[in-house]
Amino acid sequence: MQTTPLNAKHRELNAKLVDFSGWEMPLHYGSQIEEHHAVRRDAGMFDVSHMLPVDLRGDGARAFLRRLLANDVAKLQTTGRALYSCMLHEGGGVIDDLIVYFMHEAWFRLVVNAGCADKDLAWIETQRVAMAAGVDILPRRDLAMIAIQGPKAAEKLWVAMPGTRALTEPLRPFTAVTVGDMFIARTGYTGEDGFEVMLPAKAAPFFWQALLEAGARPCGLGARDTLRLEAGMNLFGQDMDERVTPYESGLAWSVDLKDAARDFIGRDALLRLPRTGPSARRLVGLVLLDKGVLRAHQKVITAHGEGEITSGSFSPTLNTSIALARVPGEVSVGDEVQVVIRDKPMPARVVKHPFVRHGQALV
């Protein structure tokens, strides 16, 4: 199993370690629910060094990314701006979802999912060759990545690393800045304010320790999953994969068709598909109306046919169970549906997601 530069820190903190996509990662450090609340109410930190930063260097980077990604990097015009996008195959299915950062015309950075990294690199290289793009692809396994999340995340960062304050205080969501050899982005996967910091692997344990002493609570992948689910954020491999399109995954907003001349991979397939409506499946939020826990792959019975839960869990913030589910396109917000839990149909309501944002329940 692969380990991150923070593995020894996790062991010192008595983490429960699990195999996540071939990486030995902390599931929790004692209580997943307390970690979840720490991020909603104060600040938590996550080792996300298993995710892979990939630098694209060269003057051809922008043109290459406008072909490679379903969202349009033409939107990225000022240094540090970031964009969420899916990377699609020719059939319109999702190979991975990622964040792309624009630093200057000859430097863009992608951050891709751990479980997709090898596949993504092979795909990107194939496209680079096919396009004869003037760009070098540089996977950055030399970097570690720590996410600091929560309403007090900024405070903790500035206590741990006072030198970062001047440059990070003005950062708006979805922007990044380099501070020495640290790359600091105001991004995250929790629905709270916070930062994702990429830094040299050797420096990561010292930064982690400084954050710990500043009062950021170590949080595992368990809390990361319930936080992102409450925030209505998809998880690749669970809520979408190569067999479904962004339209069927609640991600139509990230597909940019405005520039008709931009021939991105998957565009032709998406244009043949309905974006919404009865013939399309859609991803919706569910709140369970009875006791129990919604889980991935449970069957959803609606007035318009069957669907399936893609992610489900107990929501510590709402103190009830919530889920994302792929259902027939006619299903609308407000509908009552049935979820089959251990052979018993249980009532659930279709709701708008996100469920929680900045500590506040939205449903």
Added chain:
Amino acid sequence: MNIPAELKYTKSHEWVRLEADGTVSVGITHHAQDLLGDMVFVENPTVGRQLAQNEECAVVESVKAASDVYAPVAGEVVAANDAVESAPESLNKDPYGNWMFRLRPADPAQLDGLLDAAGYQALVESEAH
């Protein structure tokens, strides 16, 4: 590891305590709650239900997963602990202080077939390797 000497245990990680009135209390072990993580849902059997030995009769769900709870011995359910249904986290905080349900054993001799503390300790250790 917390394995009280005075209790009996099953291979499926329930603990069993013989009460003075001849009924048995059933809960899940410290090891079981540790494997599952934070508990968020408990469903007990209804009082009056007749259970066969090893029959699935209750469910505990953590943030991570759902897990069935099995009847350690055959018998009738004589009580279900509503307190653990309304506060599932009590199974994490004090797994031996919070029973889930009580049975009146149909055949008390089945109790002798359960694991003692040493036997359960050996089971947990063997599963860890």
